[in-house]
Amino acid sequence: MSSLLFIISLLLFLSPSPDLRQIVFVIQSQSNSFHVQRAERLRASLLQQATDLTENPPVVLFLHSLSDNEGDWSILPMLPHFSKTFGKNSSWLVFLEEDTDVKVGELLGVLAKFDGTKEWFLGKPLHDEESTIIHHYAFAENPPQFKYPDFSAGWALSVPLVQRLGWTRSPKLLGSNPNIHSLSCRLLLPYLLNEMRHQSVALYIWNQGQGLRLTAVPELCTELQDSPRAPHCATTLSAPAPACGEAVGKDDVFVAVKTCQKFHTERVPVVKETWEQEASLLEYYSDYADPSIPTINLGVPNTERGHCGKTFAILKQFASGAVPETKWLIIVDDDTLISLPRLRALLGCYDASEPVCLGERYGYGLSQGGYSYITGGGGMVFSREAVLQLLQSGCKCYSDDAPDDMVLGMCFNALGLAVTHSPLFHQARPEDYARDYLSHQVPISFHKHWNIDPVAVFNSWLREGAPTTAPHQPDKTPKTEL
Numbered sequence: 001m002s003s004l005l006f007i008i009s010l011l012l013f014l015s016p017s018p019d020l021r022q023i024v025f026v027i028q029s030q031s032n033s034f035h036v037q038r039a040e041r042l043r044a045s046l047l048q049q050a051t052d053l054t055e056n057p058p059v060v061l062f063l064h065s066l067s068d069n070e071g072d073w074s075i076l077p078m079l080p081h082f083s084k085t086f087g088k089n090s091s092w093l094v095f096l097e098e099d100t101d102v103k104v105g106e107l108l109g110v111l112a113k114f115d116g117t118k119e120w121f122l123g124k125p126l127h128d129e130e131s132t133i134i135h136h137y138a139f140a141e142n143p144p145q146f147k148y149p150d151f152s153a154g155w156a157l158s159v160p161l162v163q164r165l166g167w168t169r170s171p172k173l174l175g176s177n178p179n180i181h182s183l184s185c186r187l188l189l190p191y192l193l194n195e196m197r198h199q200s201v202a203l204y205i206w207n208q209g210q211g212l213r214l215t216a217v218p219e220l221c222t223e224l225q226d227s228p229r230a231p232h233c234a235t236t237l238s239a240p241a242p243a244c245g246e247a248v249g250k251d252d253v254f255v256a257v258k259t260c261q262k263f264h265t266e267r268v269p270v271v272k273e274t275w276e277q278e279a280s281l282l283e284y285y286s287d288y289a290d291p292s293i294p295t296i297n298l299g300v301p302n303t304e305r306g307h308c309g310k311t312f313a314i315l316k317q318f319a320s321g322a323v324p325e326t327k328w329l330i331i332v333d334d335d336t337l338i339s340l341p342r343l344r345a346l347l348g349c350y351d352a353s354e355p356v357c358l359g360e361r362y363g364y365g366l367s368q369g370g371y372s373y374i375t376g377g378g379g380m381v382f383s384r385e386a387v388l389q390l391l392q393s394g395c396k397c398y399s400d401d402a403p404d405d406m407v408l409g410m411c412f413n414a415l416g417l418a419v420t421h422s423p424l425f426h427q428a429r430p431e432d433y434a435r436d437y438l439s440h441q442v443p444i445s446f447h448k449h450w451n452i453d454p455v456a457v458f459n460s461w462l463r464e465g466a467p468t469t470a471p472h473q474p475d476k477t478p479k480t481e482l
Helices: 002-014 033-052 070-074 076-086 104-111 159-168 171-176 178-188 197-209 268-274 308-320 340-347 384-392 404-415 435-439 454-461
Strands: 023-027 059-062 092-096 100-102 121-123 155-158 220-224 235-237 253-258 281-286 295-297 328-333 336-338 357-359 361-364 371-374 380-383 445-447
Touching (some): 023 033, 023 076, 033 100, 070 361, 076 159, 092 159, 253 308, 281 308, 308 384, 308 404, 336 454, 371 404, 380 384, 384 404
Parallel strands (some): 220 235
Antiparallel strands (some): 092 155, 361 371
């Protein structure tokens, strides 16, 4: 047995590793100054390791700077560019998050196990435990059968695969071949609406069973650097959440809770029992003034959906001097569960003098020149500067029941201000996300009370001192969204 292991190890050692010049690293960066700094640190690490290995430096790209297309963060619109630019002289595209730590030598050894002249889709696999709204109930009969990559671990495409995918997504081909265009729309439009890019990419590559499935690579990890498993990993994570020093103060954050009369006795008590006490400055905005809470009636009738009129009234209230002047505003729903201490710690990373709009990023029509927005349910965070620029632009709701988060996304897009994504905000419940996806996070928020005990969810996931990776059991009961 030992002789066999020796022979295998020798063969792996003798097999040619890809030249670093044949690898293109794509850092999935963002334009906000904090995120640019993180991306620059990762690029510097990659280049320094290449120097230490006496290798020629690889190409390292910042995704946010490759074009002016708003949808580049979803990866797929960039495939034709990657194919055209790197199709002849490269073997691999390796995609990294800003917080992915890479051991370049080990990664070269991992890629050497795969024939770069063939099509490969490599990563750490995630899967849904049950059919979930955030993935539009895909694979409802057997959700675990479909695997998609955890972007935090890094993932890779061989150039032959990139070339084929880039060809099928080229504007000329899409315009001339209605069958391919129809296929692209069927595959992409339901999934590019949210930040779950990892499943969008996997679905597109899978191509309804006609393409490739993800190949699991155990060396691509989301373990922390000091984990016992880290020595066996080519990629790790430096921390489960950014650490930027001192958190912003309680008096620097104004919290606005959107509610309505019919939820005053159902949802508001949950806020009061869970996270309200962590807020120094908080107001409930409703269609009815209830002094027992208390709530403030902004004069905007309640709508069954959208709430754009109410949200813009809150923004005006924040900017008018009617509430204490703070650096930050967060607007949440009355069924949002949130850790304000963790939020304040995260905000310590951002410059409030910049126009910042932060939360869980969604997108609309990204492959057709659409826009990105911060989804309301997970909490929308604005710097005062962002609110002032928005209101000064004159952008407004086209109706009171328009979707507030999407209208805000259109407004910021028109201003040329990019929204900033954090995976620590969540539009849905913990059980709506892959278990391993949450296992390396310190979450800030979740959303929705349906079919769960919201107080128990808050205590398990968000209360200070609670485990940050609390286990959850799939809920098999039918789901009806309110």
